[in-house]
Amino acid sequence: MLAAAAGAGAGMLGLGACARVDTAQATDGGNLLQRLRKQGTVRLGIAGEIPYAYIDRNGHLTGEAPTVAGEIFKRLGVPRVQPVPIDFGSLIPGLRSDQFDVIAAGMFINPTRCQQVLFSDPDYQVQEALLVPQGNPKKLRTFDDIARTKATMGVATGGVEIGYAKASGVPTARIDIFNDPLSGLEGLQAGRMDCFTGTSLTLRQLLATGHHHGIELTEPFVPVVGGKKQYGAGGYGFRPGETRLRDAFDGQLHALRSSGELLRLIRPFGFTTTETTTLTAKELCRG
Amino acid sequence: MRTWDWSYTGHVMPDLLRGLLVTVEATALGSLLAFALGLVWALAFRAPTRWVRWPVRAVVEFVRNTPLLVQLFFLFYVLPSAGLTFSPLATGVFGLGLHYSTYTAEVYRAGIDGVPPGQWEAATALSLPRRRVWIAVILPQAIRRVVPALGNYVIAMFKDTPMLAAITVLDMLKQAEEAGAESFRYTEPITVVGLLFVLIAYPTSLLMRALERRLGT
Numbered sequence: 001m002l003a004a005a006a007g008a009g010a011g012m013l014g015l016g017a018c019a020r021v022d023t024a025q026a027t028d029g030g031n032l033l034q035r036l037r038k039q040g041t042v043r044l045g046i047a048g049e050i051p052y053a054y055i056d057r058n059g060h061l062t063g064e065a066p067t068v069a070g071e072i073f074k075r076l077g078v079p080r081v082q083p084v085p086i087d088f089g090s091l092i093p094g095l096r097s098d099q100f101d102v103i104a105a106g107m108f109i110n111p112t113r114c115q116q117v118l119f120s121d122p123d124y125q126v127q128e129a130l131l132v133p134q135g136n137p138k139k140l141r142t143f144d145d146i147a148r149t150k151a152t153m154g155v156a157t158g159g160v161e162i163g164y165a166k167a168s169g170v171p172t173a174r175i176d177i178f179n180d181p182l183s184g185l186e187g188l189q190a191g192r193m194d195c196f197t198g199t200s201l202t203l204r205q206l207l208a209t210g211h212h213h214g215i216e217l218t219e220p221f222v223p224v225v226g227g228k229k230q231y232g233a234g235g236y237g238f239r240p241g242e243t244r245l246r247d248a249f250d251g252q253l254h255a256l257r258s259s260g261e262l263l264r265l266i267r268p269f270g271f272t273t274t275e276t277t278t279l280t281a282k283e284l285c286r287g
Numbered sequence: 288m289r290t291w292d293w294s295y296t297g298h299v300m301p302d303l304l305r306g307l308l309v310t311v312e313a314t315a316l317g318s319l320l321a322f323a324l325g326l327v328w329a330l331a332f333r334a335p336t337r338w339v340r341w342p343v344r345a346v347v348e349f350v351r352n353t354p355l356l357v358q359l360f361f362l363f364y365v366l367p368s369a370g371l372t373f374s375p376l377a378t379g380v381f382g383l384g385l386h387y388s389t390y391t392a393e394v395y396r397a398g399i400d401g402v403p404p405g406q407w408e409a410a411t412a413l414s415l416p417r418r419r420v421w422i423a424v425i426l427p428q429a430i431r432r433v434v435p436a437l438g439n440y441v442i443a444m445f446k447d448t449p450m451l452a453a454i455t456v457l458d459m460l461k462q463a464e465e466a467g468a469e470s471f472r473y474t475e476p477i478t479v480v481g482l483l484f485v486l487i488a489y490p491t492s493l494l495m496r497a498l499e500r501r502l503g504t
Contacts, residue, residue, distance in 0.1 A: 089468030116471045151501035158468035176455040
């Protein structure tokens with residue numbers, strides 16, 4: 001297995017992008033777990049989104065996803081994690097082109113993404129919410145409200161909210177796409193649009209970390225598209241074909257779920273019992 | 288993984304062309320602003336009083352020595368708190384135009400300095416009014432020799448338009464990124480965007496070369 005050895009070597013040097021191992025083609029469940037055990041390090045793709053996965057002020061990798069993934073990989077015999085920060089929209093291409101081994105960015109599991117990525121079961125579930133100016137002058141609560149009142153909205157690039165909004169009838173001309181949630185908040189403060197959308201968790205944390213006045217968070221809601229409730233449940237993404245690693249990962253995740261340890265791990269990041277979930281990747285991939 | 292999917296390319300084309308329109312629009316309007324403002328700066332550099340020369344010099348140097356991206360952020364996120372809110376595209380055009388005007392100012396200055404002293408002397412000898420000296424004698428000669436250099440800045444500006452994505456302008460590159468983020472296929476949209484850039488920038492640079500030959504002195 002010359003190719004695999006070269007891949008492992010390059011991975012250790014953090015030069016994964018140069019490795020030409022197309023593990024997406026693995027048919028026997030892949031041997032990534034063995035390779036990771038041998039090198040002792042797993043590379044996690046993160047998108048710098050609080051509280052899911054980010055680099056803190058001291059330069060350390062933290063967040064809900066890296067914490068859980070770190071614990072699970074430790075149990076699987078891979079003691080170290082190495083973050084690979086990338087913008088959210090590039091997580092899936094980055095995973096597929098072997099720039100890292102696992103997406104640990106709290107990525108939502110949905111049918112489109114399931115065609116490109118092998119997902120673990122979700123470890124949390126969140127709802128959507130809106131940031132609006134104090135007093136919510138346009139009385140916005142859901143995507144339908146935005147469509148009906150012809151309000152303008154902001155969203156972070158590559159976010160699921162773009163799809164929800166379009167499906168609810170918000171024209172693209174009224175959707176401003178910001179590079180990250182923080183610029184969206186700045187845009188809202190500058191009066192550039194009527195609201196900024198994101199998960200209630202992201203938005204709550206965003207408000208908690210900055211010094212922002214005159215902005216409030218609306219009641220969280222589950223978006224409905226075509227009569228179907230859209231659950232925002234996030235898990236970990238693996239390259240298609242790496243079923244063995246995914247199954248081993250899921251086994252540990254279920255153990256954490258049932259022992260209640262999962263909640264203990266993610267509680268420091270603002271997650272509560274309302275964010276725990278029993279949904280499976282299978283259900284979510286069906287849509 | 289297939290390397291190229293034509294039907295997907297066709298599917299993203301309308302969005303990319305819409306982005307191209309925005310890109311061209313921003314470049315065209317930005318150029319006009321850069322040409323006009325640059326000339327204002329260049330003339331102010333030669334103002335008889337230092338009370339005009341120095342402040343203008345300071346502003347121009349400041350704008351020229353700070354990154355365009357930072358300026359765009361400032362115009363987009365900070366100005367509204369002072370009550371000045373423009374649409375993203377208008378902000379982008381103003382940012383591009385202002386930034387590049389500090390370069391075109393130097394181009395104009397070089398052009399004006401390049402007009403032979405004899406022309407000034409002749410104008411003085413004919414006791415032409417100052418306005419007429421500029422409009423009828425100096426500027427026609429000065430601008431003629433700097434057209435190719437100005438053209439270069441148009442091309443540079445064209446290639447800088449993707450920066451406007453930072454202030455939510457859906458230019459060509461941002462459209463490609465959004466298409467990619469939706470479908471997880473970046474190869475087609477990014478390649479098409481690259482080709483469109485070449486397809487427009489190269490003929491423009493050929494045109495500039497032709498102009499240079501025609502107007503050359």
